[in-house]
Amino acid sequence: MSLDKKQFLQAYRTMRTIRDFEYRVxxxxxxxxxxxxxxxYAGQExxxxxxxxxxxxxxxxxxTHRGHGHCIAKGGDVxxxxxxxxxxxxxxxxxxxxxxxxxxxxxxxxxxxxxxGGGPPLIVGAALSAKTLGTGSVGVSxxxxxxxxxxxxxxxxxxxxxxxxxxIFMFENNGYxxxxxxxxxxxxxxxxxxxxxxxxxxxxVDGADIFETYKTCKKxxxxxxxxxxxxxxxxxxxxxRGHFEGDAQQYRGKGEVKRxxxxxxxxxxxxxxxxxxxxxxxxxxxxxxxxxxxxxDEAATAALAAPSPDVxxxxxxxxxxxx
Amino acid sequence: MPIKTxxxxxxxxxxxxxxQDSTVIVIGxxxxxxxxCDGERDAYGGVMGVTKGLFPExxxxxxxxxxxxxxxxxxxxxxxxxxxxxxxAELMFMDFLGVCFDQIYNQAAxxxxxxxGKAQCPMVVRTMAGAGLRGGAQHSQNLTQMVxxxxxxxxxxxxxxxxxxxxxxxxxxxNDCVIFVEDKFLYETSCEVPDEMYTIPFGExxxxxxxxxxxxxxxxxxxxKALAVADRLAAEGIxxxxxxxxxxxxxxxxxxxxSVEVTGRLVIVDEMTPRCGVxxxxxxxxxxxxxxxxxxxxxxxxxxxxxxxxxxxLEDAWMPQESDIEAxxxxxxxxxx
Numbered sequence: 001m002s003l004d005k006k007q008f009l010q011a012y013r014t015m016r017t018i019r020d021f022e023y024r025v026x027x028x029x030x031x032x033x034x035x036x037x038x039x040x041y042a043g044q045e046x047x048x049x050x051x052x053x054x055x056x057x058x059x060x061x062x063x064t065h066r067g068h069g070h071c072i073a074k075g076g077d078v079x080x081x082x083x084x085x086x087x088x089x090x091x092x093x094x095x096x097x098x099x100x101x102x103x104x105x106x107x108x109x110x111x112x113x114x115x116x117g118g119g120p121p122l123i124v125g126a127a128l129s130a131k132t133l134g135t136g137s138v139g140v141s142x143x144x145x146x147x148x149x150x151x152x153x154x155x156x157x158x159x160x161x162x163x164x165x166x167x168i169f170m171f172e173n174n175g176y177x178x179x180x181x182x183x184x185x186x187x188x189x190x191x192x193x194x195x196x197x198x199x200x201x202x203x204x205v206d207g208a209d210i211f212e213t214y215k216t217c218k219k220x221x222x223x224x225x226x227x228x229x230x231x232x233x234x235x236x237x238x239x240x241r242g243h244f245e246g247d248a249q250q251y252r253g254k255g256e257v258k259r260x261x262x263x264x265x266x267x268x269x270x271x272x273x274x275x276x277x278x279x280x281x282x283x284x285x286x287x288x289x290x291x292x293x294x295x296x297d298e299a300a301t302a303a304l305a306a307p308s309p310d311v312x313x314x315x316x317x318x319x320x321x322x323x
Numbered sequence: 324m325p326i327k328t329x330x331x332x333x334x335x336x337x338x339x340x341x342x343q344d345s346t347v348i349v350i351g352x353x354x355x356x357x358x359x360c361d362g363e364r365d366a367y368g369g370v371m372g373v374t375k376g377l378f379p380e381x382x383x384x385x386x387x388x389x390x391x392x393x394x395x396x397x398x399x400x401x402x403x404x405x406x407x408x409x410x411x412a413e414l415m416f417m418d419f420l421g422v423c424f425d426q427i428y429n430q431a432a433x434x435x436x437x438x439x440g441k442a443q444c445p446m447v448v449r450t451m452a453g454a455g456l457r458g459g460a461q462h463s464q465n466l467t468q469m470v471x472x473x474x475x476x477x478x479x480x481x482x483x484x485x486x487x488x489x490x491x492x493x494x495x496x497x498n499d500c501v502i503f504v505e506d507k508f509l510y511e512t513s514c515e516v517p518d519e520m521y522t523i524p525f526g527e528x529x530x531x532x533x534x535x536x537x538x539x540x541x542x543x544x545x546x547x548k549a550l551a552v553a554d555r556l557a558a559e560g561i562x563x564x565x566x567x568x569x570x571x572x573x574x575x576x577x578x579x580x581x582s583v584e585v586t587g588r589l590v591i592v593d594e595m596t597p598r599c600g601v602x603x604x605x606x607x608x609x610x611x612x613x614x615x616x617x618x619x620x621x622x623x624x625x626x627x628x629x630x631x632x633x634x635x636x637l638e639d640a641w642m643p644q645e646s647d648i649e650a651x652x653x654x655x656x657x658x659x660x
Binding site (some may be wrong): 096 | 395398402426430436438441477526
């Protein structure tokens, strides 16, 4: 089943929110308003959005170091996220996580993970909870092509099959693990074909097309919800930015980024299809763009004005009780 | 009161908690055993038989046999703990910590803090440590120091059956990730253990002997060696305080310092390599906080700085023995400036 008008407009809004959020934090990073490291999701929006539209707050996701998009798509509060990334009071993680550990636990977003391959074993556990407690929830681990080569990912895929838990292994193949091509680092012809070796089915999808990602993710979620065990997806995509903000990307071909940004812009692809299918008008999309821009600006302005966390918070929440 | 072994006490703690809390699960390699085999299920009940009988009572949805896959076991337990279960994950030998440490120290230990207090990770890692069984360099280590140094983890080292039951019940009910280090030399030891459930708080040391001449602090089975030494020396009129901290994280610093304030002499025993170990840690705490009370240098009795050798003659020389503890006690007593 494809996106209807209402769903499409929601998807477009989410993708636009992620894109604007990422570009704004990039700007603020450039101005020195964000400490630490920043890995942006710009270009990959249709994947997180297409998946999370098929999930509820009772479903779980784990994410990567490139996690802002997953957090927004899962319903994380954009204002709190902006504060967290800017290291301000009121941040999603009280200033203790930052960009690489962004989370919205109350929404089932169990955390971005800065250990490549750290998330897949965790989602097997979340899916095990769902199965043991009979909640009907599913768990999704977002992993990159880089994470697809980690041993923890292999172990997690195997255990998910052995325990027959409702887990989805979403591999976002953006072509690069840091500064090394997936074509070099992934030994098999692709990532999806590995799933069969573990005994689970896999789907492949064009990660730049929201209509396709939504449909493919729906198939995977339905598969899990109907008790058929785990499933993998490989979504091919590119990233518009470097591995991290400040990455000169000398490893990319001449004109490559420019070309891919033109050919694989999920927002442009979505608009073109939607207008053609009469799911939206140019004016409707423009109105969303305007609303989102104001929303992001408001979040950034509030975050910039917020104070730093109080140092009295340094030792809170290391443990659940007095230590 | 009934007499039970350390193994029975640990088994009983798990069974009783599982009866009253349906979110408690056991997961690990051969925790039942026989999965997919033509023979019996619950064939092992854990490699040392500690989980035996849980599978027939609670079934395969709560006593979960896994492949040999330590990272996935620890990660799955951590993810399950974040989402409503209270897993008891078994790490068969503590030596295997190296295989899966990321899921423990970078994941489970950090959820609560890293996510601003909005997440929790109520899981127990039951693991087995201790040399002397000729297990060689990869099946004998006590790596308590490696987990004690990690903020967010709690670390429990029960030294007798009574403590093992009470501390494990506390661990299962705790909302943090607890590393429960069982000493494989103690499974057959026994003492009085009540049938009913009880808890022993973390961070409260147990004074096993009270004395005025020397304080001996032991970790895991070295506590029992220290007790034997203290009892022998008592016949000579040397009186030792023997302290079992029970947990290395949190550590009951106060009790150790109070004792040193009386005795002025401290011997610390652990069965770990000497650098950056638990004995070294306690030594530095006492040197900082009770320097004025010390009448002799602090002595550490630890294992040697080498991998654990296989040959019995070598392994015995590697491990701290009662004779080493006794020599250390005599050395601090005989110290003159």
